[in-house]
Structures are given as structure tokens and as C-alpha cells.
Amino acid sequence: MTGEPFVAWIGQMLPLGFSWNWGLDGWIVVIGGLAAVASSLLGNFLVLRKMSMLGDAITHAVLPGIAVAFLLTQTRSSPAMFVGAVIVGLLTAVFTEWIRGAGGVDEGASMGVVFTSLFALGLVILVQTADAVDLDPNCVLYGSIELTPLDTVSVGGRDVPRAAVVLAVVTVVNALFVLLFFKELRLTSFDPALATTMGFSSKWMHYGLMILVSVTAVACFESVGSILVVAMFIVPAAAAYMLTDRLGLMIAISVALAIVSAVLGHVLALSVPAWMGYRSTTTSGMIAVAAGGLFFTAATLGPRHGVLVKLVRRQLLSLRILCDDIVASLFRGEELEQQPPTATWLAGELFASHWSMKAALAMLRRRGEVADQHDRLQLTHVGRERGQRLVRSHRLWEQYLVDRAGSGAERIHDQAERFEHFTDRNLRDELAKETDTPVEDPHGRPIPDES
């Protein structure tokens, strides 16, 4: 029911050109959302523990458990199938751990060995009993969310899809697990050694998590397909990880993203093919794509860890430093009473590209620190003051490095060149005090006064 108001809002706001049937599409979104929330709650810890691929491994590996349970009970919707799958899912975790520990095989490889073997075993069992059991591996692995609203049970007098009930229970269990063991999970995820010394068994937390991952994987892919499970375990949690550094917030964000991608995915599944003249396509695939889109957005635009944001921030910093360098070198030129340089010459001198030079000069002109005289650059009064501060910082640092830090005079320039951009008034005063207010730097050049 989580997604309903939102969907209604979308339905009103956007003329998407598809028909929305609340009895059907509403339930699909609810079921998709529940599956997504249940998985992403645990997914946070999988991502933090670097075990993301375990979701994938378990969804493949449970096939023999399902097959055997089928053989025994001959029905699709039995709890036996559930139990069988969970047992095999746990076995996957145990085998992986065993091969990794006893055999010294890298974790990814041990996972690969275990899940392919179990999947093959399941396939053989299925094919061997193909005549006895009506079971399509297709259906088991890629379960169809579109058909789930048709399989209903009666809850409190209303017909509710069975998948919704199962997934609601799983979601509640997962949420309780995360809430009750939040402290333990956090500790064992970030610092297993510390957790062990403090008396929490990280092993038990690990296997507890594995049990729930298996249960969730089975519950989800029985109704919504395995792609969706793998996607929901990892993608919303990874996206949330790009947005925040706090675990509680990360879980909350991942749950929100999971719900959004469920809604968005179903809407996309209905609308995108319709634009091209086809009927709707697979919802679970589209939910995965929607989650991927959300992850892409978070990874590029995330305020602190977003790739694009980091890139822009880095560019701005290098631009600022280039501005500093231009002003400082103009100041040094004036000091030596040289003719003001041209922009091209200065660009060559500072190893700046044409475009970054242009941007930096535009910035400086706007701030009124540099003025053009014919095609030569000259400092304004404001610019000269800034240049003086920078050169003062530079030379004070050189003096300090030689005087106090005992560096050789030939190496100090590069260091001072780096420090000068991050030195403020207070620090300059402190430096001057430490070096007994020198008038000359180690190279014999005058240290300008504080303007």
C-alpha cells in the first residue's frame, strides 16, 4: 500500500498513455515494492560487507532445494519448497565459507564454484523428473510479477494476493531483524575484529544474515523473479551508500529508493513500450532498470561522493589555484619591474591549457583583480593586494621550512607553492612570529608586508 498515493499522483500528473487498473497494477506495484523493501533492508549489509554477489549466488543455488521439495510435495506453493530453498541457500553460504577458509580460494571464486554446481545439480534433478512434475525452470527463475495478483488468498474477508502476504511477512521480519540487531549488525559490518573482542559473535550475525537473505531471496523470486532480487539486494543500497555516510540514514534512503524504483519500474514497463506501439513489457526487468537509473543519478550527482560533483569540485579548485598563480606571478613580475606579460605567455609559463586560462582570466576580470592593457595583463589595486598576500605566504613558508623544519633550500619552493593557496591571515601571522618576522626569504627576496 506503500506506493499507492504516489502512483495515483503520477497517474494524475502525467498523461502516460496507458491504462492503469488498480486491482491489477496497484497490487503489482505493492508486491514489487514489498520485495524491493525486504531485499534492500538486508542489501545494505551485503554491500557494506562486500558480499553483494551472494544474493546472485543464492538465487541460482536454491534450484536443487526447490526441485527436491517439488518432488516430495508436487505443488508449487508449499511451505516445503520454501524450506528446501532456504536450506540450500544456507548451504551455499556455508560451502562458500568452507571453500574459502579450508581451501584458501578467493571469495568470488568459491561462490562461483558453489552456485554453478548447485544450479547444475538442480537442473539435472528437474530434467530427470520432468515427467513427474510440472515445473518450468523458466518460471522458477524468472517468476512473473504480472501474474501474482491472480493467485489470491483471503485475509480478513478480502482477497489479497498470496505473494503480497508472504512478502509483507518477510519485510516485517527483515525490518525487525535490522531494528533489533542494528548495533550488532553495524559493528560486525564495519569492524568484525572489534565486534569479536566486545563479545558479539560476528559469525552468528553472518549466518543470521545469510538465513534471512536466503528466505528473502526465495520469497521474492518465487513471486517476482530472480533478477529483481539481485537488483534489489544491491542497487538501492549501493545508491544510498553514494548519498550518505550514516548507516541509519543509508538504510532509510535505500528503502525509499526501493519503493520509488518499484513504482517507477512498473510505470516504465507499461509506458515505454506503449510509446513504440507495443504492449507492456516485463515489470521486474523494468524495476531493475529503474533502480539502475536511480543508482546512476546518485552515483553521478550525489552531494559528497557523486562522480560528477567530485569532478566539478576538483575543477573549481584547480581553477582557483590557477587564479592564485596568475595573480602571484603578475605580482612577481611587477616586483622585478618587468613588462606586463600577455595571456598566452603566462599560460605557457603556468602550464595552463587555453581553456582553463580563459576561464581563470574571466573570473579574475569579473572580480576586478586583473585589467587588460592592450593585450597585456595588469593587476588592479585589489589584485595587487591579493598577489602580495600570496607571495607573502609563499615566502614566509619558505622561510619557515628552512628555519624550523630544516628542509634544504632547493626543495622548499614546491612545498611553499602548494601551501600558499591554503594560508590565511592568522596562519601568516603565526608563521611570521615563528620565524621572527623576517624581511627576506631564504632565496634573498623581500617578504612583502601584510597589506
Added chain:
Amino acid sequence: MWHAKTSRMNALAGIASGDRGVRLSRGLLLLALLTVSATVCHARGRPSPDASSQSSAFQWTDTQWGRVLLMKDYNTRIVIFGVAVLGGASGLVGSFTLLRKRALMGDALSHASLPGIAIAFIAANWFGGDEKSLPWLLVGATASGLLGVAVILVIRNQTRLKEDAALGIVLSVFFGAGVALLGVIQQMDTGHAAGLEGFIYGKTASMRAADARLIAVTSLIVIAGCLVLFKELKLLCFDEGFAGAQGFPVIALDAGLMTMVVLVTIVGLQAVGLVLMIALLVIPAAAARFWTETMWRMMLWAALLGTGGSIVGGLVSALFPGLPSGAMIVLVCSLFFFVSMMLGTRRGVIIRLIRRMRLNRRIDRQHLLRAMYEQLEKSSGGLDDSGLAERAKRRISVSLGKLLSMRSWSRRRLSRAIERAVEDELLRIQDGACKLTQAGFTEAARLTRQHRLWEMYLIAYADVATANVDRDADKIEHVLAPEVIDQLEDLLDEQGMTIPVPQSPHGPLGSGEAIGVLGTDAEGHAGVEPPHDDSGGHQ
């Protein structure tokens, strides 16, 4: 951690390298036997498909066996040939990806190729081409597989997410897109879409000659690539930073390796299916790792295991129509893996257990001998270090109880160590007490000397408090090589074997006695004094 431990143990236990060949061939033989027996067992265990009459079933099976094993069927020949070549090539490539800790790259890749296939299909449909033309679909698959790899690398390098999350994201999102596109394709022209399912599940048994040829050509290219770039890729696997510093184009090499993985995966995918392809990339390489520590041997093993597993699996599935060949190949490969993991001559579970047991026994024996020596010293406390005293020391017997109190070992463990020492004629037992033999005495003296040299070194050079050196030396004494002893002698200004044992720097240690009281001990020599001071005194 295991790696370091085992390699050290390997060095310690001094496993003779001479018997490696014997063990290797023994392992191979066992492997072959196990496979054959497994096959035969399965053959017996399975009820015959045609249960109408027992005798006719037998007849049928006999001819079938003959036909399959001699590869009389054209179809069987093609399938076996195709999977064998594929197994070899993916074993080779898999070794590299395994060592680069990217074993699951093949998994992500094969999932990531699905949207490419679907888009290629749709594009062909729009432009009126042949939708099911294999090369065209493969181009699409390769393009989207490579895109997937690129995205994985970007996520791993540019964000704070780790490789596993990158793999999972690409795998699920790309595959989801593929499934969504397939949903559209199924509406386009129902008859045409059916072939695409084969990319996911594979159709090993119905492999055509053209498929096999494609596999063979691609595999040969990949094998040639692996061999030509062997040195560079090896460096890339073991020390990427060093390779970069040496001027190798690391990124280009990485891209080359990933391209080879993509090629093998894509070609294999349409022939044998997704899960089998992942298995072929991971399992043979992981199994090979147990047999050798050398890169080219590992690749050879991986290729052999991949080929062997594919052939045996293919034959088994050809023999029994109920068994899907892809799944059988995976199962045979994982059987190989299990056998390798247990019996591997280099890193197998059993060999490592044996190594550890040997090491523990050796340590126990050394502890026993040193405990004996220290007890002898204690009981002959008054005697000085003349030859006479040495002989006298040797005759003293030490009771079990006293030995037991020397360190925290169980009675069971101690008596086992004593039993083994008696077998090696280092000890004799008389009236419930132990006595050293001549050989045992020499060995015990050597061990005690080693122990004390290290203690003196710790005191003189490492500034470790006298009270703490015993435990530190206790750990290191078992692994001191003769060269190290020589160096210690030089450093500490001790004479060679002319003086058998220097004085203990902390005096005799009692079982529960506090170590702090040593300074007041009757022996007097106890020593915080620099060791070279009293070295002349022994002469």
C-alpha cells in the same frame, strides 16, 4: 592469511620436493579412477529409460556405450569437440581472472550481454535484416558485454563502491534491461524470438557444426592471445603497480584480458548457456590452483581440467539421454574441483593438514627435548661445564610429572611426543622416567642453544626485557635456519659449536615460578649483562 601460513609451513616442514612428481602422478591416477567410477556408478544407479524389458535395455545400453565412446555420432563428435575446446580456452582465461580476483567477472559479463543481443535483434528487425544471424547477435552481445565491463571498472575506480557491488549492479541492471527488451521482442514476431532463449540456457546438445567452428576459432585466438601475452598478463595478475612502473601499458593489458574474457564468454554463452559458461571460467582455474604454485603449470592444469571435465560431462550426457549436457559438464567439473581441493599436491586440504600435523609434531618434539635439557640443568645445578659434567647430566633421568609441569601441555600430548621421540631413539624410558640418548642429548643441547642465542639477541639488540624473552624465543626457535644461527653467533660474539650451550640469560625456569625472581637465582650468571661479556668464561 592461509597463504602466508601454509607457505611458511611448507618451508618449515621442509617437504622434500623430490617426491612431488610421484605424488602428482598418484593424484592424477586417483582423479581418473574417481571419475571413471563415478560415471560407472551413475550408469548402474540410473534406471534404464526403456523399462519394458530388461534384456533389450541392456542391449541398447551396450551399443550406446560403444557408439558414444568411439564418437560414432556426428552430433556427439561436434558437441564434445566444441565443449572441449571451449573448456580449454576458458580454463586459460579463467586462471588469469581468478588470480586477478575477478572470478565472477564472467558471471556479470554473461548477464550483461543480454541487452546487446536483444538490441541487435530489434535493430535487425527494424532495418529488415536477418534477426537471427548469429554474427550480428554476437556483435551486439560483445558490445554490451564490453560496456558492462567498462561500467564495472568505472564504478570500481571512480566511486567508493567495491568490486562486488559493481559486479552486482551491472549484472542485475543489464540483465533486467535485457529481460525487459525480450518482453518487447516477444510481441514483435513470436516465431522469431524463440532462439534468443538459447543464449540464457544454452543448447549444448544441439550444437551445430557452425557453432563448434566458431568456438574453435575464437578459442584459438584467445589461447594464442594468452600465450603471446603470458609474461605481461602474469605481471598484471601478481603486481599491477610494478607492471605499471616498469612501463607496461597496464590499462591496455587489462582491457585486452577483459576482451578475451568477453570473447570466450559470448561465444560460449550461445553454445552452452550462461551457468555453464560461468562454471567453465571459474571452476577449472580454481581447481588448478590446488595443484601448483607456478603460473604456467596452473594454466596448463586449468586447461586440462576444463577440457577433461567438458569431455567427460559431454560423454556422460550423451550416454544417458535424461541428463542435460551443460549441467553434467558443470557437475563433472565441480567433482574435479572437489577432488583437487582435497588431494591437491600443493594447496589441497589434506596436504595442508599433513603439513600442519608434521610441524606440530616437530614443535612438540623440540619442546620436549628442551624441557628435558632444562630439567637436567636444574638437577645438576652444582656442576660446572666440564666434559664430565656433561656426561653426568646426560645420565640423570627426568620424571614425567616434572616434564608435564614445564609447560602447558596435556599429558596425552606429552606422552605422544615422548613415544615418537623414543621411536626416533632420542629418548629412553626407564622406570617411568625419561633419559636422553647421546643423539637426543646433542639435539637437545642444540635446541636449547638456539633458544638461548635468540633470547640473548633479543636482550642485547631488541631491547626486550629479560623477563619477556622466553616466550618470544619459544615461538621463533622452531624456525631458526642454520644461517640465522651463524649470524646470531657472529652478532653475539659466541663461539661456534665448541661450546655447546651458553648459560641461560635468565636462569632455569620453573613451571609456575614467577619469572621475575630470576636475578636472585643461585646460578648467579643470570643475565642482563651483555652476552659477550661472559663468552670468554666458557672457554
